[in-house]
Amino acid sequence: MTQFGTFKLQKNSKLNNGNYLLDTNIFLYLLNDIQQKNDPGYSDIIYNSTNSTDVNFFVDIYIISEFINRNLRNSGYAYARRNNVTNYNYKRDYRSTMDFETTYKYSLDMVKNDILTLCGMSKVLNYDYLMNAIYNPQAKDFNDQLIINDAIQNDLIIITHDRDYLRLKSENPEIPSIYTLGKLK
Numbered sequence: 001m002t003q004f005g006t007f008k009l010q011k012n013s014k015l016n017n018g019n020y021l022l023d024t025n026i027f028l029y030l031l032n033d034i035q036q037k038n039d040p041g042y043s044d045i046i047y048n049s050t051n052s053t054d055v056n057f058f059v060d061i062y063i064i065s066e067f068i069n070r071n072l073r074n075s076g077y078a079y080a081r082r083n084n085v086t087n088y089n090y091k092r093d094y095r096s097t098m099d100f101e102t103t104y105k106y107s108l109d110m111v112k113n114d115i116l117t118l119c120g121m122s123k124v125l126n127y128d129y130l131m132n133a134i135y136n137p138q139a140k141d142f143n144d145q146l147i148i149n150d151a152i153q154n155d156l157i158i159i160t161h162d163r164d165y166l167r168l169k170s171e172n173p174e175i176p177s178i179y180t181l182g183k184l185k
Contacts, residue, residue: 009159009181011041017054020179021151022046022119023160024066027059031110034074040181042161050118058156059119062146067115068107075103122154129153138172139164151176 009015029039030046049055076094079085085093094100125133129149139145144164151158157177158165169175 009041009045009179011044011181013045013048014052015045015049015055015179017052019056019058019154019156021058021060021122021147021154021156021158022063023147023158023162023165024063024070025161026159027063027067027115028070029161031114032071032074034078040161042159042181045181046118057119058122058154059115060122060147060150061124062143062150064111064115066143068104068111071107071110072100072103075099122150122156125149125153138175139168144168148175 025035026042026046028035029042030036036043046057050057072094073090076090077088079094079097079099080088088094125146129152130146133142133145133149137145139148141164144162147158148165148168150156152175155176157179159179161180165175165178166180169178
């Protein structure tokens with residue numbers, strides 16, 4: 001049964017029993033070298049909860065896609081700074097480099113060896129939930145809408161550090177529970 005509400009996590013706490021959908025930014029805090037230093041404590045909460053048999057983590061294809069894309073974009077910005085690229089353009093200046101190839105392979109390895117080891121895959125959205133995202137969008141970001149619909153369809157609690165979800169939650173109480181920690185970006 002889906003809980004409703006927005007819940008503030010406590011640093012170094014352990015999650016209550018339940019099924020949790022981990023948002024992209026949580027994986028960036030856990031796995032991205034650039035973002036790990038900014039982690040307000042999600043990695044501790046996730047790792048403190050991994051041994052509980054009644055805490056289950058899930059991910060979906062939208063989150064995996066966002067994770068890979070964000071990893072590549074972050075790496076591209078770092079590449080541009082290291083190489084003094086002016087008027088940087090991701091596709092033009094970065095995608096043809098060996099640095100891109102290495103980061104892309106590394107990102108896929110993180111999905112396979114880290115994310116999919118920690119999480120089960122949520123069921124793919126059925127037609128009705130997809131059409132609801134198209135005809136009745138609540139989020140301004142279509143991926144966020146798909147992730148919310150995934151949580152609704154599969155009775156999952158969302159763990160995120162994205163304030164867009166909280167804005168949506170305040171406007172639409174029927175959205176499933178959202179857990180967060182600290183000041184949101």
